[in-house]
Amino acid sequence: MRSEVVDVQTGPEESVYDLTGDCERFLAGIPGRPDGLLHVFVPHATAGLATIETGSGSDDDLLQVLQRVLPPGLGWRHRHGSPGHGRDHVVPAFLPPYAVLPVLSGVMELGTWQRLCLVDTNRDNPRRKVRLSFVDG
Template structure:
């Protein structure tokens, strides 16, 4: 059995507002280049202390619902001990405990095995950091 490993970094501009950015097409392009028709795992990792990776439905309001829920759970106010950056920025450092900085997903026949309405998304509530890196790694 042969094993393949490939990795690449995406550069994502999230801007200065809270965002959920769909990375599914980027993941599929990466797999088309590196997975062939093989089976394996895709790991998606964001090496930032204030962003996460989520698998959820987008485009039907779920992405906005996620941001609203995070805002309700993690208000951008002065309650946080971590106080540099924009007011309430400390909450951005708590985000990865709720939306982890990684996801590992099955790849079958070179294709990402997501449910019908699932997308791979970068969740970024940090308005102070408009550019992010996301590492894609395939192990097959």
């Protein structure tokens, strides 16, 4: 198995960060253009992954839906951090912190508009680590 960690700066606002290019660079470094599985893992309790179209507004729509489904002012029991931070700890139940994607001839098998994105609603932690691991198949 080949594995590496990518550092991501998400910033002070809720964000959808496109990891697709990072994944493609990682896979390009694997000799022989193999078939296998790409496992992506976010080792944080307040972020998740989504396969979604970006650039057309869907990424902003996703953040808006999370605001409606998980409103910051709901009265979360988990209360440390900035106001509404408790919701950030629930986000991974809706957007898991992992994804597994098939890789054929060294290329992720994504649909035409699909991108793999880190979804980070936690304004208290603008730096994230993402582990990319390739399992040869």
